[in-house]
Amino acid sequence: MASIKDVAAEAGVSVATVSRVLNDHPSVSADARTRVLAAVESLGYRPNAVARSLRTDQTHTLGLVISDVLNPYFTELARSVEEEARALGYSVIIGNADERPDLQDHHVRNLLDRRIDGLLVSPTDGGSPLMLDAVRAGTPMVFVDRWIPGVDVPVVRADGRAAVRDLVAHLYGLGHRRVAIIAGPAATTTGRERVEVFREALQEHGLDLPEAYTGQGDFQAESGRRVTEGFLDLAEPPEVVFAADNLMALGALDAVRARGLRVPDDIALAAFDDIRWFVHTDPPVTAIAQPTGELGRAAVRALVDRIEGRPGESVTLPARLVVRRSCGESPSPVQRSTT
Amino acid sequence: MASIKDVAAEAGVSVATVSRVLNDHPSVSADARTRVLAAVESLGYRPNAVARSLRTDQTHTLGLVISDVLNPYFTELARSVEEEARALGYSVIIGNADERPDLQDHHVRNLLDRRIDGLLVSPTDGGSPLMLDAVRAGTPMVFVDRWIPGVDVPVVRADGRAAVRDLVAHLYGLGHRRVAIIAGPAATTTGRERVEVFREALQEHGLDLPEAYTGQGDFQAESGRRVTEGFLDLAEPPEVVFAADNLMALGALDAVRARGLRVPDDIALAAFDDIRWFVHTDPPVTAIAQPTGELGRAAVRALVDRIEGRPGESVTLPARLVVRRSCGESPSPVQRSTT
DNA sequence: TCCGTCGATGTAATCGATTCCACGAGCACT
DNA sequence: AGTGCTCGTGGAATCGATTACATCGACGGA
Known part of the structure; x- marks a missing residue:
């Protein structure tokens, strides 16, 4: 050459x-x-970009470490990240952590070794020493979706509080009282937060979330299936299951179908994260939609700001409830979406 | 540092x-x-990996240019590619062409500039000069899923011929005679091939595939919707629609639902590419499943073989039919899958 | 006419690694 | 003792770019 x-x-x-x-x-x-x-x-x-990077100490490359590529939410995020980065003159290298802290560390290390200009992470855990070191060493970084508390890094995320409150009101209005959740890993902020917000919203209606109705998942489909099986095995199963992400909702559907039961007649279902397929599932799934594309773009802008010496701020955007049929038919015509 | x-x-x-x-x-x-x-x-x-690469002229990195990240088939492919590459000591940089030749070229150029050791491509078109030059210049390359005819590069792909024949037999057995296809772009091998194979299989049953029943899609959801609308507007709409990939099938479902029609009663549906969600759509979709993970792994092995001076051969694996309910209920108990 | 300035260009240092080559010490063998 | 190994080590070239600094010619003003 x-x-x-x-x-x-x-x-x-x-x-x-x-x-x-x-x-x-x-x-x-x-x-x-x-x-x-x-x-x-x-x-x-x-x-030769390699030689150029060596000399200028810039790679014009961002690292993106996402929790799970098979999760449509994250692939949509990755797509918008790449688009915005390209528009700003950067390329993106994606690392898939598959919800495993060791894999996450592998990718972070790999990306740092390649001297990427900045790092976009949705951490799978509470913060590996490696990542904290990188922050301390001054690597430009931005958290997206999930974050690590107490670390001075901008966070770009959706706030689901209002949407979860809407969801609980919807469930309550349909007459559901025994409500369960499939939680994400307690080591992640979204894992913890979604449970807390849900519990608070339930309390506003005088409902509580007993231990037996909080199943521990890991944001992947198989755990949703397993937890739902557990719920169905209870002497008094819940009337509704709220899955903290779309893949665990898929697992829940698997479990319900395997028993020959029906949603929402035998058990209702709602999910965090809305994806296109939820319109066409049987039944269409009520979900909380994040402004995924906008999150990805905002995260890139914040990161590039940091890289190029500008402030680079945190961004929080609201999520919203999309009601479909998986929790039962509304007696009154509330907001209903088919898209 | x-x-x-x-x-x-x-x-x-x-x-x-x-x-x-x-x-x-x-x-x-x-x-x-x-x-x-x-x-x-x-x-x-x-x-510093950058300095090391400059000196050794090796990056231990593979480039993967896929047609569309939002397509679950390709994300699964990407995942298996990364896994196998990691096992062999390579990292992967993914470029998303979004079915656009210009974007594909952008990524290929970017990857070559970064001096990746080898390139894995599922081409969106008939072969850009850029890619042909790269092959001529000796860049190790392997095509996966789709390929460019007449170029001396190993191809790793699934052969859908037998599965399509099974599908047609299934459709015929259910009494369907007016059969339509939503084709992929004629510039891609899979776009052309799936139509040809389908037409041949129909002929074996004495059926033909009229012009009006071959809609031109682009492998993305919106085109599936548009083509299906066209079919439904015909004086004599088809009884079955076969979508050449899963996203166009999603678009077809959108179109059918928008008219208040039902699958399979009003119109039946089948798709190339099986994905997890097809189990839970309404109704579950009959599809042709590729051994996606195995394709990804085989492609990486072939590419790494080339890079490291070994032959690196083409691989073709069989696809298989997975019958569900979207084409109507089988009168006889043929193979039926719920997974 | 002379000097200062400016525009265009080349030489060489530099980035952070790898690797060829030379060198000295130690040791075995004759 | 001299010769010829091997082993451990350091010096310096090298990869392909960028860029500080030097140089040189032309040109304008005093």
């Missing part, structure tokens, strides 16, 4: 001049410029 | 010795080794 030296030789100038043309530095003659460009063209020269 | 020089100074040896320890070269004394390792530890030193 042709290097800058080959171009210089072909154009009959020095490598410095070639570099100046390529980075459109002002002081280069029109004549030299055209000769260099012709040489670039004829050799099919492309600058 | 500490460099190899800092480590050398701290350990009281030369950079050459540090490098030897790090790459466990045999001829280095036990004493020097322990001093170096201690220095590495105390400085928290991590080798």
Whole structure:
């Protein structure tokens, strides 16, 4: 592959001049410029990004460590992140942690070794020493969706409080009283927070969330299935199950279907995270929708701000309830969506 | 960030010795080794992958350019690719072409500029000059799922011929005679091939696939919706629609639902690519399942073989039909799956 | 005419690693 | 004792870019 030296030789100038043309530095003659460009063209020269990065100490690359690629919420996030980054002149390297702290660390280490300019993370756990070190060392970082409390890093996330309150009101209005949750890992902020917010909202209606009705999941489908099985095995199963993410809701559907039961007649279901498929499931699933694309874009903007020396602020956007049929038919015509 | 020089100074040896320890070269004394390792530890030193790549001309990185991240088939593929690559000591950089040739070229160029060791592509079109140049220049490459005919690059893919034949037999057995397809872009091999195979299978039953019943889609949901609308507007709509991928099937479901019609009573539906959600859609969708994970792993193995100087062969694995309820109830108990 | 300035260019240092080559010490063999 | 190993080590070149600094010619003003 042709290097800058080959171009210089072909154009009959020095490598410095070639570099100046390529980075459109002002002081280069029109004549030299055209000769260099012709040489670039004829050799099919492309600058070596590795060499450039070594010299300039910039890779124009962002690292994105997401919790689970198989989760449509995160793939949509990844997509919007890449789009916005591209618009700002950056590329993105994605690492999939698969909800495993060790894999998360593997990817963070790998990305740091590659000297990415900044890191976007939705942490799977309470904060590995590795990540804390990176923050301390001054690596530009932004948390998205989930975060690590007590670390001075901007957080871009959705606030589900109002939507969860709407959901509980909806459930209450349909007559449901025995309500259960499939929680995410307690090591994650979203894992804890969604349970707390849900419990508070229930209390406002005088309902509580007993131990037996809080199942511990890990945000992946299999755990949703397992926890739901447990609920169905209880002497008095819940009337509704709220899954803290879409994959655990999928697992819950699996469990219900495996027993030959029906949603919502035998047991109702709601989920955090709305995805396109929920419109077409049997029945369509009531869910809390996050402004996923906007979150991804805001996170990139915050990170690039940090990288380029501007402040880079936290952003919180509201989530909203999308009512469908999985919790039962509304007696009154409340807001109903089919999209 | 500490460099190899800092480590050398701290350990009281030369950079050459540090490098030897790090790459466990045999001829280095036990004493020097322990001093170096201690220095590495105390400085928290991590080798700069950028510098290393520049010197060795290896990045230990594979590029993966996929057609659409929002397609669960491709995210599953991406996941298995990353897993296998990691096992073999490589990282993966994913580029999402979003079914757009220009974006595909953008990513290919970006990856080549980064001097990735090899490229895994499922091309969105018939072959951009850029990609052909890369092949000619000797970049190790492997096509996965889709390929470009006439280019000497290993192809790892599923053969859907038998499964499509099974599908047609199934449809025929259920009494369907007016059969339509939502095709993928003619510029892609899978786009063309699935139509041809389907048409051939129909002919074996004496059925044909008229022009009006072959809709042109682009593998994305919106096109599936649009084409299905067209079918439903016909004076004599088809009895079955076969979508050439899962996203177009989703779009078809959208169209059917928007008219207040039901699958399979008003119109039956089948899809290429099976995904978890198809079990829970209303109704569960009959689909052709590819061995996605195995394809991803085989593709990585073939690519790494090429990179490391071994042959690296094409692989074709069979797809299989998974019958569910979206084409109507089987009169006879044929193979039926609920998973 | 001379000097200062400016524009265009080249030389060489530099980034952080790897690796070829040279060198000295220690040891075995003759 | 001299020769020829091997082993451990350091010096320095190298990868492909960017960029500080030096140089040189032209030109304008005094």
